[in-house]
Amino acid sequence: MTFHTHEIEVHTRGKGLYPFTRDVTTWVASTGVSSGLLTVFIQHTSASLVIQENADLDVVLDLADYFDRLVPEGESWYRHTSEGPDDMTSHIRAALRQTSLTIPVVNGRMALGTWQGLYVFEHRKVQHWRNVVLHLAS
Numbered sequence: 001m002t003f004h005t006h007e008i009e010v011h012t013r014g015k016g017l018y019p020f021t022r023d024v025t026t027w028v029a030s031t032g033v034s035s036g037l038l039t040v041f042i043q044h045t046s047a048s049l050v051i052q053e054n055a056d057l058d059v060v061l062d063l064a065d066y067f068d069r070l071v072p073e074g075e076s077w078y079r080h081t082s083e084g085p086d087d088m089t090s091h092i093r094a095a096l097r098q099t100s101l102t103i104p105v106v107n108g109r110m111a112l113g114t115w116q117g118l119y120v121f122e123h124r125k126v127q128h129w130r131n132v133v134l135h136l137a138s
Helices: 021-031 057-070 087-096
Strands: 003-013 016-019 036-042 047-053 100-106 116-122 127-137
Touching: 003 016, 003 021, 003 116, 016 057, 021 036, 021 116, 021 127, 036 047, 047 057, 047 087, 047 100, 047 127, 057 087, 057 116, 116 127
Parallel strands: none
Antiparallel strands: 003 127, 016 116, 036 100, 036 127, 047 116
């Protein structure tokens, strides 16, 4: 079995979903792996990962809006607010999402559906550089 690893940084500019499919696609192709299993892992507790539609921007906007309604900011019962009103809500939103994804690699490409893309789901209001680790086993 062969293993390949790589790290990428995704720059976020506040809450929302940020595509990074192209970066992963390029790296997978550079490994020369024809068949394998790709793990994508984000090294943060206030952001998450999602595979979502990449054709209609309204999908990712509606998803972000839904999470704003599902986990509202400024609740008086949040204890962990040392970094602001979006601090605890960001951790809750990340806990409801995934911090890792597993994607088959077939014929040298991620086996994503036609309209699927990879996104960092940023839950904080301010910009960040989010570290994403890629691990490809073949």
